[in-house]
Amino acid sequence: MQHHLTGRLIAVASAKGGVGKTTLALGVAWTLAHVTRAARVALVDGDPQAGATSALGLTPPDAPLHAPAMMVDGLAVHRSSRALALARAAELDAWLQAVRVNSDVTVAGLSPALTDAMHAATLRSTPYVLVAARCDAMGIPNVREIVALLRGNYGAYIEDLKKRKGPDADQPHRIKYKKLVR
Numbered sequence: 394m395q396h397h398l399t400g401r402l403i404a405v406a407s408a409k410g411g412v413g414k415t416t417l418a419l420g421v422a423w424t425l426a427h428v429t430r431a432a433r434v435a436l437v438d439g440d441p442q443a444g445a446t447s448a449l450g451l452t453p454p455d456a457p458l459h460a461p462a463m464m465v466d467g468l469a470v471h472r473s474s475r476a477l478a479l480a481r482a483a484e485l486d487a488w489l490q491a492v493r494v495n496s497d498v499t500v501a502g503l504s505p506a507l508t509d510a511m512h513a514a515t516l517r518s519t520p521y522v523l524v525a526a527r528c529d530a531m532g533i534p535n536v537r538e539i540v541a542l543l544r545g546n547y548g549a550y551i552e553d554l555k556k557r558k559g560p561d562a563d564q565p566h567r568i569k570y571k572k573l574v575r
C-alpha cells in the first residue's frame with residue numbers, strides 16, 4: 394500500500410552554516426518515521442562535511458553514491474563524505490532518484506553552500522524545502538537570500554552565477570588556486 398508521502402523529497406537548507414540544518418533534518422526524519430509513521434523514511438546526508446553521518450555515529454564512505462544505506466533507528470541513512478563534493482549534478486540526480494523510489498519520504502540535509510551540485514539536484518526536484526535560520530542579525534538576510542533563490546528559477550540563478558563567476562561556477566572545482574609566490 395502506498396503512503397500519501399510516497400516519493401516525496403524534503404530538502405533542509407540554509408544560506409549560512411551552523412544554523413541547525415542537520416539537527417532539523419534528523420528531527421524531521423525521525424518524526425516522520427516514528428510519529429507520522431511513514432513506513433520507509435530515507436535520510437540523505439547531502440553535505441560533504443557529513444554532519445548527519447557523524448551525528449549518527451556512522452563512518453563516512455569513500456564513495457557515498459555507491460555506499461549501501463545504513464538502518465539507524467528506523468531511518469535508512471544515506472551517508473556522506475568529502476567525496477560527495479566531487480559528484481556531478483547528473484550523478485546526484487540518479488542517486489536521489491534511486492533513494493526516492495525506495496522510500497515513502499526522503500529528507501535531504503544540505504550544506505551551507507547554495508550553489509553546489511547537490512543543491513542543484515535537490516532544489517530543482519522538489520517544492521518542499523525547510524529553511525533553517527538563527528535569530529540573529531544575519532538570520533533575516535540569509536532567509537531572504539534562500540527564499541529569493543527558491544522563488545526564482547534555480548536554472549536562471551545558476552546561469553546568472555556563471556555570467557558573474559565564469560562557466561564552471563556550478564562545478565565542484567570552482568576554487569582556483571594561485572601559485573604561492575614567496
Ligand SMILES: Nc1ncnc2c1ncn2[C@@H]1O[C@H](COP(=O)(O)OP(=O)(O)OP(=O)(O)O)[C@@H](O)[C@H]1O
Pocket residue numbers: 407409410411412413414415416417440442444504505525
Ligand atoms: N533549535 C536549536 N536551538 C539551539 N541550538 C541548536 C538548534 N538546532 C541546532 N542547534 C545547535 O547548533 C549547532 C549547529 O547545529 P547543526 O549542526 O544542526 O547546524 P548546521 O546548519 O547543520 O551546521 P553546518 O552548516 O555546519 O552543517 C549544534 O551545536 C546544534 O546542537
Ligand SMILES: [Mg+2]
Pocket residue numbers: 414415416440444445503
Ligand atoms: Mg549540517
